[in-house]
Amino acid sequence: MILKGRRSEQALLQELLDGARAGMSGALVLRGDAGLGKTALLDHAVASATGMRVSQVAGIEAEQELGFAAVHRVLRPLLGRRADLPEPQRAALETALGMVGGPPPDRFLVGLAVLTLLAQSAREQPLLLVCDDAQWVDRESLDVLAFVARRLHADGIVALFAVRDEAGTLPALAGLPGLRLGRLPQTDALALLMDHIGGTPVDQVVIDRIMAAAAGNPLALRELSRGPAPVGPDFGEPPAIGPRLEARFLLRVRDLPASSRTALLALAADATGDRHLVRRAVRHLLGSDGEATTEAFEQLEREELLTRPPVPGTSPFRHPLIRSAVYGGASRADRRAVHAALAAVTDARTDPDRHAWHTAAATDGPDEAVATALHHGAERARNTGGYLAQASFLHRAAELTEDPARRAARLLEACAAALTAGAPHRTEELLRLLPASDPGAPLLGAHADRLRGLARLMLGRDGAVRLLLDAALTLARHEPEAGRDVFLEAVDAAMVVPRTADATALEVATAALATRARHAEATDVDATVPDLLLTGHARLVAASHPQAAPSLRAALAAMRRPGAEESGAARWTLLGMIAAVEMWDIDTLGECGRRYADAARRHGALRMLQISAHANATSEVFRGNLATAASHFAEFKDIADATGADPRHSHPTDAMLHAWRGDEAATLSAVQAQRELYPELPGGIQVQLSRAASVVLELGHRRYPQAQAAAQEVLDDPPPHCGGLSLPGLVEAAVRNDDPAVARRALRTLAERATASGTPWALGLLARSRALLAHDSQAEDHFQEAIALLAPTPLRTERAHADLLYGEWLRRQRRKRDARTRLRLAHEQFTSMGASAFAERARLELLATGAHARARGAGTDHQLTPQESRIARMAAHGATNQEIATNVFISASTVEYHLAKAFRKLGVTSRRQLPAALQQPPLRPRSTGIRPRQEP
Structure with missing residues (x-):
């Protein structure tokens, strides 16, 4: 079937179908005004899908509120295979479809189950998945289907979506390949019109009027050819073709x-x-x-x-x-x-939700019985993870509720459900329906302010922190635990997104500490992880590191307790991981990153998994395992892409990895991206991590003025979080720039924070920095202390950096033999971890002593992409394809595809050979024999 004027579009669809028959996959979103031929192109794809299984679903406007309705229609022929799914996926899918009871399932775990079922089906026969009128598909289903489309690679599946332009941007489909349909060219439009007219004689003036009115819209051409042509003058702008066609249909x-x-x-x-x-x-x-x-x-x-x-x-x-x-x-x-x-x-026993919905639509005026039935439907929707359906049931229940207090409560619950569904615009619409603030009902206003604040935060609007702070202050007087949680949300918002000028982090921290002090007699304020994190982070902002350290240490200890990752502590994973970095606690960062990631995978909690993946990546960077860090950063980005997150926020977060690798272009690109997102200084934690990355990059390339300039802002306008990472580099750069005043200021700040932390990491950095400023008679003791403190830790980057600085100092003392030992050790470590700029710096220092650096391999998996490396390493540890697929959020077929490429690159033919092929050259055991100096 040739559609007039759509040859290139049909060729693209044919290319996707041919690719699926060859075992590859593809996705495409067709966009355009109503009547431009999106459905016709989808029909053409279906007709062309010979030898393929076809699954079609179309969005239905009245069904937008029924969670997972479209997914159920897609999977109906495949549900008999669900017993083969991994248990978490099967449970999530069955709960989402209302087949079993249970807690609300994670939407993306449902998505992984759908991906697994579709991929299994495609292994037997290539699959074409067609979703027409995606703007009317229920939100839960569209999120799941978009998740599947993003994860397709080597599965033999084509996913096609059609969306009306007037629907606006659908966040779920953002980032998928798209094709916008335009109006038909004049020649093709005329040919199509003549086809519809057939042999009926029509005056040219009528044809001209039809052509002008249709404006190249195929459906308009068809409909206008059926009846009298439009007549009369056209004053002003013509209406959109959609309303015009609707009027004609009517x-x-x-x-x-x-x-x-x-x-x-x-x-x-x-x-x-x-x-x-x-x-x-x-x-x-x-x-x-x-x-x-x-x-x-x-x-x-x-x-x-x-x-x-x-x-x-x-x-x-x-x-x-x-x-x-x-x-x-x-x-x-x-x-x-x-x-x-x-x-x-409609049978109220077998389909109570539809029965309640139709009954409500037939009701004119308040009716508590119907409203109660809708409320029960909302509870069922919540239990299946259909939060937008829950919001709609509650909204309609509120409309039929006569009692003002109960009506407001149902509306507020609807707002919360919409926010949980990730629909901040819908949340704001529902919040506008709430009555004006009532002094006699402060809790209602406080809960509403919290939801307004979180919605504004999701939308990137100003005012979020102030709303959260006001809500926390009110809730703390009536519901202390709820108030504490909202204070934590406000701290998080002020820390991560500091661009809002309505309330500063200092205001939030001061208010939180004052509120905690008032409740100190009534409750043990430091009994739980959220209590400890709130106190610690608030003191970081409003007081000092020494005052914050006890609470943060206790919080980190609590997060490491057995089973903590399965408790309420998991909700505050981000604040916990930031505390570990702030306290220079590499052991907690690594252990919690692994444990909380494992728990997140078990429960399908992608937000927690994303945070843990970033923590694991950061931990591995400092451990010098840069290839492993790249794998964790790839996982972090994979999850962000799978959930439809804005890549501008997620993709530049690996600046520190690029900096240690010495990759100037990649580091500067990531740093610039963060600066553009968060132009205000001192900025949030991502800005601070980017700044620390800039310092590392410039030090590696021996550009000390640039390194000092990058770190100077940390000293001039100290940020409350993550600024400490730049302080040792600032000391080093200022010393090299012969600026002892700045170096001493930075050292005093570092000493206060490192002493409060007390970890070997912190104290090792402090000793190393003191050595740079010490008199020659004392410098060596400080260097040896730093090396002794860092030697037992897994911090290869910091150990190598200490060796480098010690070797440079020894060379300047004209102790060439001792200098060569340290510089050679630093060079070998930096080379083995792939830190090319620092390795070159060590090599040049060695040359200055008259020695040459020994060549050393950098491992055998450097040629693998991060995804291939990650999959190959999991396979090397014995994971099956399905286990890898579950962890990497792809299908088992795509795992096979990546493994085959990894095998070819590594020159192996079986999984048994992977451990040896992936093994990095072992580091020479270190035995310094140096004992830490004792502080007087």
């Missing part, structure tokens, strides 16, 4: 007999696509026998308003605009009557 509907109009409205009000159910409803409305109902439906098919034959899982209407025209053009009384009939023929 004119056709009004000429139908009453029975056919009733049948059409019943179909428009129904979301099941079950024509048998609708026929029963029409018979109920008409009070007639089945023959009259059959005649009504047959006339609708003759008028080409309905598809013939019906396609399961798709809308019965030939075009969605017909549905919009019919339902929108009906009177309220007629709509209520149709919904009442649908409620009457």
Whole structure:
């Protein structure tokens, strides 16, 4: 089938289908105005998918509120295979589809289950997944289907979506390959019109008017060719083609007999696509026998308003605009009557939610019984993870609730459900329906302010921190635990996104500490992880590191307790990981990163897994395992992409890795991206991590003025979090720049923080920095102390850096032999970890002593991509393809694809050979024999 004017689009679709038949995958989002031919292109793809299994689903406007409805239609033929799914995936899917009870499932764990089932099916036969009118697919299903589309690679699956332009940007589909349909060229439009007209003689003036009115829209050309051409002058801008076509469809509907109009409205009000159910409803409305109902439906098919034959899982209407025209053009009384009939023929026992929804739509005025039924439906939606459905049920229940307090409570619950669903715009719409603040009900206003603040935070708007702070202050007086949690949310917001000028981190911290002090007598404020984290982070901001350190140490100890990752501590993973970095606690950072990541994988908690992946990556950078760090950063980005996060925020977060590798272009690109996102200084934690990366990069390349300039802001305007990472570099750079005043200021700040921390990492950095400023008679003792402190730790980067600085000092003391020992050791360590700039710095220092650096390999897996390296390492540790797929959020087929590429690059033929092929050259055991100096 050749669609006029769409040859290039058809060629692209054919390329995707051919790729799927060859075992590869692809996704495409078709965008365009109503009637431009998106559905026709999808139909063409279906007709061209010979030898492929086809799964079609179309968004139905009335079904947007029913969570996972579209997923259920897609999976209906495959549900018999769900027993083969890994247990967490199977449980999440069955809960989402209402097959079993349980806690609300993680949406992306459901997505992984859907990906697994579709990929298993595609192994037997390539698969085409078609989703028309995606703007009307329920949010939960669209998130899941978009997740699947993003994870496709070597699965033999093509995923096609069609979206109307007027629907705006759908966040779920952001980042997927897209194709925007334009109007047909004049020649093709005229040819299409003549095809529709056939042999009917038509005046040229009529043809010209049709062409002008249709403006290259294929559906408009078809519809306008069926009746009289538009006449009359056109004053002003013409209306959009969608409303014009809806009006034309409505004119056709009004000429139908009453029975056919009733049948059409019943179909428009129904979301099941079950024509048998609708026929029963029409018979109920008409009070007639089945023959009259059959005649009504047959006339609708003759008028080409309905598809013939019906396609399961798709809308019965030939075009969605017909549905919009019919339902929108009906009177309220007629709509209520149709919904009442649908409620009457829907079994309240087997489908209570649809029954409640139709009953509510048929109700005119408050009705607590119906509102209660809707509230029960909201609870069921929440239990299956359908949070937007929950919000819609609660919104409608509130509309039917007469008692003001109960109505407000239901609206507030609807707002919270919408926010949980990741729909901040919907949250704000519902919040506007809440009554004005009532001094007699402060808790309602406080909970509403919290939701407003979180919605603004998600949307990147100002005012978020102030709203959270106000909510926390009010809640703390009435619900201390809830108040504490909102204080933590405010601390998090002020720390991560500091651009809001409405309330500073200092205001939040001061208020939190004052509130905690007032409640100190009533409760043990430091009993739990969130209590400890709030006190510690607030003191970091409002007081000092020495005052914050006891609470932060206790919080980190609590986070390491057995089972902590399964408790409420998991909610505050980000604040815990930041505390570990702030306290220079590499052991907690590494252990909690691994444990909390494992727990997140078990539960499908992608937000926690994303934070843990970043913590693991940061830990491995400082351990000098840069290839492993790259794998964790790849996982972090994978999760961000899988969840549809803005890549501008997630992708530049590996600046520190690039800096240690000495990759100037990649580091500067990541740093610049963070600066553009957060232009205000001192900025949030990502800005501080980027600044620390800049310092590392410049020190490695021996550009000391630039290193000092990058770190100077930490001294001039100290940030409360993550600024300490730049202080040792500032001391080093200032010493090299012969600026002892700045070096001493930085050392005093470092000494205060490192002493408060007390970890070997912190004290080792302090001793190393003191050595740089010490008199020659004392410097060596400080260097040896630093090396002794750092030697037992896993911090290869810091150990190598200490050796480098010690070797440089020894060379300047003209102790060439001793200098060569240290510099050679530093060079070997930096080379083995792939820190090229620092390795070159050590090599040049060695040359200055008259020695040459020995060549050393950098490992055998450097040629692998981060994804290939990650998969190969998991396989080397014995993980099966399905286990790897579950952890990496891809299909087992894609795991096979990446493993095959890794095998070729590594020159191996079996998994048994992977451990040896991936093994890095072992470091020479260190035995310094140096004991730490004792502080006087």
